[in-house]
Amino acid sequence: MNWEMLAAIGQLAAVFVGIPSLIYLAVQIREQTKERRQSAVHALTVQWGDLTESLHDNAETASIFLRGMHSFTDLDAVSKLRFSAFFNRLINIFEGMFFSHRQGILTGSSWRAVERTMNDLIAYPGVQQWWETRRHWHTEEFDHVVAELIAKGDKPNAFSTYDLNELVGPEK
Secondary structure, eight states: OOHHHHHHHHHHHHHHHHHHHHHHHHHHHHHHHHHHHHHHHHHHHHHHHHHHHHHHHOHHHHHHHHHHHHOSTTSOHHHHHHHHHHHHHHHHHHHHHHHHHHTTSSOHHHHHHHHHHHHHHHTSHHHHHHHHHHGGGSOHHHHHHHHHHHHHTOOOOTTTTOOGGGOOSSOO
């Protein structure tokens, strides 16, 4: 056996050892990517849940939310601040979900569920009034998403059965 034959056998052995290693590495990377995606979606979902918790834990915040949905401009200054802080956090979560979807982290069906929720909220005149005051805080790409939802002109009905005369809070 000459050196060339030994080199060829060595290269062949390296291929047989290397291919399973590459397959194993590809499987590990795929699993890590799936876990990273699940973790990112979970983090956004937890943020959303934590934020909406303030609505069911605090009647005054819920009242400001409902009044602000109908008219941001009619809120007093403190209520505007509280509504704005709440909605800015909510819109930031939606924006994060939008970019997660664009990067392939959030599935299409999950993004469509988020879009339907956004559509229900953005249909309200108070949210549109608020958006005009804060749209510059968000990316142009996400501004286009919101603008498309507003342009659809859907009627606000997510809270249409809620009687605003029953609200608890400093102002009715």
